[in-house]
Amino acid sequence: MHVIKVENLSKSYEYYKKQSGLKASIRALFRRKKMYAKAIEKICFNIDEGELVGFLGPNGAGKTTTLKILSGILHPTNGKAEVLGYKPWERQKEYQKQFALVMGQKNQLWPDLPAMDSFVLNKEIYGLSDKEFKKNLDELANVLNIKDILNTQVRKLSLGQKMKCELAVALLHKPKVLFLDEPTIGLDVVAQKNIRDFIKEYNRERKTTVVLTSHYMEDISQLCKRIIIVNLGKILYDGQLDGLIKKYAPYKLLNITFNNSGVKRYEIEKYGLIHKFNQFNVTFKIDRAKIKETAIAVLSSDLPVDDILIDEADIDDVIRKIFSSNKID
């Protein structure tokens, strides 16, 4: 069953052109030119129960906009979206009790109070019983290892600790669907890993459907099997991570190490496109179909081969290539 259904979803933001100069500003008080910024355009995808899907795209791609529509903050300009059978922007309480949104750049915890107060407040907002509350909070505090900081003023916590508390608050009512907008933004490497591990484990155990956005490839490649790549408001790719590499990188990398005095460039140019070169180590970009015969050809030549390695293309390179080839508007 599809938990999330999105069909031809489009959103244009309205804004007013800022005029410079006093005369123009005064005129703008009475008549302003309305402008539209296309944030997403005819986006389609479905997500099944228990999936963990990564939305990947550079800044301004439309990731936040999509999540805001799915959580009912924004009305779409066009198209359809359904989550758990509800139209998100109708903001039915039954729907709101079944999902949660966490934004890496926006906190819902009160900075002046300990996180515990925000937990209690959310308990009431979501109408949890004392028993449910205690059980869920204990579990979350254990897994996230935040027991000791629950009573510390939130502003005194580190970014990583804050994000853990944000996640815990959001998960207190056991949502069926979880939207995470750049949850690792600004965190150090260790904290990023902790958050990632938690999300992965939580999704595996609870079968909670998770949609996560990021502009870090690493977030997505570590967490999600399925990846949706967006740029300039359009979906460029929707599918398995390894499928992406096959589609956008029709080549593999052939890495050869030489010994003795190494090789000269002209000696090896005939084998294929050179990706990286130094005297002792050369990387070729070779068509998938030709990789074996090229490897054999190199091995059977009289070049001083020491070692030979066949690798998939670097995922970051692939993504970068996709984005840069799509930049032309």
Next chain:
Amino acid sequence: MEPTDRFIFMKKYLTLINTTWQRALTYRFTVFAYRIGEMLEIIVLIFMWSAIYSDQQLIKGYTLQEMITYILIGNLINVAVRNWLSESVSRDIKNGTLSTFLTKPIEYINYMFFREVGRISVAFIMSIISQMIIILFFLDKIILRFDFLCLLLIMAMIILAFITEWLISYLIGLIAFWTDEVDGIQATASRLRKFFAGGYFPLSLLPTVFVNISFALPFAYSFFVPTQLYLGKIDLATGVKGIAIQIIWIFLLLLIVKTVWKKGLKKYEGVGI
């Protein structure tokens, strides 16, 4: 609403009040500093009027004793009905915190109402204490009246004024949906409100037409009218009429708030803010 539902509803908001209380208490020094400033303001005002009255007995029907009572009792009432809602609402809209509420099973207006009630009760108690101190200080200079019916009427007026003030502030806060520059508007609005309420001086010092108009507006019920009642300068019947006017204003304001909120939200959804 079912009784159990109502219980959960109340509990939800009691928690909110409790949380706000704690928040306000973490800033008790700020709250305290504000009170000191207010106390000084009132003392300066009293000395100013004493100087003015040194060569006359009556100003527009007010004796010095009545004037001092007006200031002290009026301010006591005013701190009970005021709020800081506009700033909170406009901040939530401007920095997008409103979005969080839109995803949760709670109405923003209800959330704000109880949050502010919590905040006000801290300020209220602090203000009562500071007002009591000043009143004690000037005890021989003010008029003390204990007319039960009159006090009852004043109480009712205060409660209604609290709601009215709250709705007006909420409405002013909602302006943030349309413009980024709310601070100036809010500052101007709060001065105007204080003026029309009679917070700077009794409105009776102005022409009669003006007093009549202010009876029809909602502002004077937060300061001028209840204090006039206390001083016995208007009779109970006029007071009852005032309460009717307040109720009409509350319904009117509710209607306006609802419409403006709907319009603003539509904008918010379109613009994204």
